[in-house]
Amino acid sequence: MTRQTFVPSSSAASLPAAIAIELPQGQTLGPADAPVKLRLSGWASLARLKAGQMGALAEEFVEGKLKMDGAMRDVMSAVVSLLPGSPVAQRGAWWDGLWRQARSLAAHTPGRDAAQIQFHYDVSDAFYALWLDARRVYSCAYYRDTDMDLDQAQEAKLDHICRKLMLRPGERFLDIGAGWGGLLLWAAEHYGVQATGITLSNNQHAHVQQKIQEKGLAHRVRIELRDYRALDERAPFDKISSIGMFEHVGEACMQAYFDKIWRLLTPGGMVLNHGITAGGTRNRQLGSGLGDFIEKYIFPGGELMHVSGVMAHMAQSGLEMVDTENLRPHYARTLWDWSDTLETRLDEARSVLAADSGDERAEKTLRAYRLYLAGSAMCFEQGWISLHQLLATRPSGQTGEGRLRGSQSSYPFDRRYMYAAA
Numbered sequence: 001m002t003r004q005t006f007v008p009s010s011s012a013a014s015l016p017a018a019i020a021i022e023l024p025q026g027q028t029l030g031p032a033d034a035p036v037k038l039r040l041s042g043w044a045s046l047a048r049l050k051a052g053q054m055g056a057l058a059e060e061f062v063e064g065k066l067k068m069d070g071a072m073r074d075v076m077s078a079v080v081s082l083l084p085g086s087p088v089a090q091r092g093a094w095w096d097g098l099w100r101q102a103r104s105l106a107a108h109t110p111g112r113d114a115a116q117i118q119f120h121y122d123v124s125d126a127f128y129a130l131w132l133d134a135r136r137v138y139s140c141a142y143y144r145d146t147d148m149d150l151d152q153a154q155e156a157k158l159d160h161i162c163r164k165l166m167l168r169p170g171e172r173f174l175d176i177g178a179g180w181g182g183l184l185l186w187a188a189e190h191y192g193v194q195a196t197g198i199t200l201s202n203n204q205h206a207h208v209q210q211k212i213q214e215k216g217l218a219h220r221v222r223i224e225l226r227d228y229r230a231l232d233e234r235a236p237f238d239k240i241s242s243i244g245m246f247e248h249v250g251e252a253c254m255q256a257y258f259d260k261i262w263r264l265l266t267p268g269g270m271v272l273n274h275g276i277t278a279g280g281t282r283n284r285q286l287g288s289g290l291g292d293f294i295e296k297y298i299f300p301g302g303e304l305m306h307v308s309g310v311m312a313h314m315a316q317s318g319l320e321m322v323d324t325e326n327l328r329p330h331y332a333r334t335l336w337d338w339s340d341t342l343e344t345r346l347d348e349a350r351s352v353l354a355a356d357s358g359d360e361r362a363e364k365t366l367r368a369y370r371l372y373l374a375g376s377a378m379c380f381e382q383g384w385i386s387l388h389q390l391l392a393t394r395p396s397g398q399t400g401e402g403r404l405r406g407s408q409s410s411y412p413f414d415r416r417y418m419y420a421a422a
Helices: 043-051 054-062 072-082 096-107 110-121 125-131 150-164 182-191 202-214 251-264 290-297 307-316 328-343 346-357 359-382
Strands: 019-022 036-040 066-069 172-176 194-199 221-225 237-243 265-278 320-326 385-393
Touching: 036 043, 036 072, 043 054, 054 066, 054 290, 054 359, 072 328, 072 359, 125 328, 125 346, 150 182, 150 265, 150 328, 150 385, 172 182, 182 194, 182 202, 182 221, 194 202, 202 221, 237 251, 251 265, 251 307, 265 307, 290 359, 307 320, 307 385, 328 346, 328 359, 328 385, 346 359, 359 385
Parallel strands: 019 036, 172 194, 172 237, 194 221, 237 265
Antiparallel strands: 036 066, 265 385, 320 385
């Protein structure tokens, strides 16, 4: 069959983005030199494209039913043009809140949380090492200077957190969801704290154990394979961090999570909660099926809340908010750094993933992560999701019920201490 290209005179109006679409029978709609080309295997894909069902199309790409040519940055620009509206502006039905709470309660038992964390973080250490920084810090970097590369920006982020928490030598420091140990080790090496980290990832736990031994820090640093709910409250901590972890907690468990942090803190202690938040007050997940795609292929059990809701839970726990910082643009740049690096190392990524899971599964995983990284970067750029660092203290005058008795905070009157020697 002879392939034909149809370029209508009104093509700019017919196709809102600079894309070409190859139909199942071989014809092509759109400009031949379009930076993005979608090759559809069935007519149902065209119907999903027309309806703006980007999550379903993303699933087709991962499963190999839809082919896509073009740089990921161009693909995401096209996605923005094709969506029927902003996912943040979508309003759910009245029963969505009840359904969401029921699902959240069912999804966040200790056993299911452990399985969900291992699904994502235990994919392959070698795979993550290909596109993360040298310390494998898997959270939003802090581009304090615009010319910083990813490694420098991640170190700047680690130090930014330590400065906000005013870490001091000998303090007991807890990192909830310690990942590959970047913050845990930085705080011990640069601020002299007695550091404890917890994780539910077997791979990350083994990696941090090895790093602790290599650096000779076993006397001051430990990593435990433990759920936050199982932490012993009889030996509270002076400072606590939770970096890129509370997205896994679940809305139904959020109050219990902050209540637990309050009990783990000494009076006058401080906590920094760094995590992804919803871009709008009415949405908890991205619309157009994008949230369902992330749930299935990347972060099962992940849930987002608007920062206002997060702060309400913190306040109800008796934690006093002392500083809030929005790092949304920093996460967009971080994700593009990750995405661009992965795009240059696709063959290596296929190889390391195949060594763990075989060729077919490796190819699906790689396609999913390509969309996840670039798509997340797009969502942060558009403001559909955000990233907040929330610094709070347990006031020294609180009773066990959270009531205040002449509460005082040692938090400084201004922010100069965060930046003075940066």
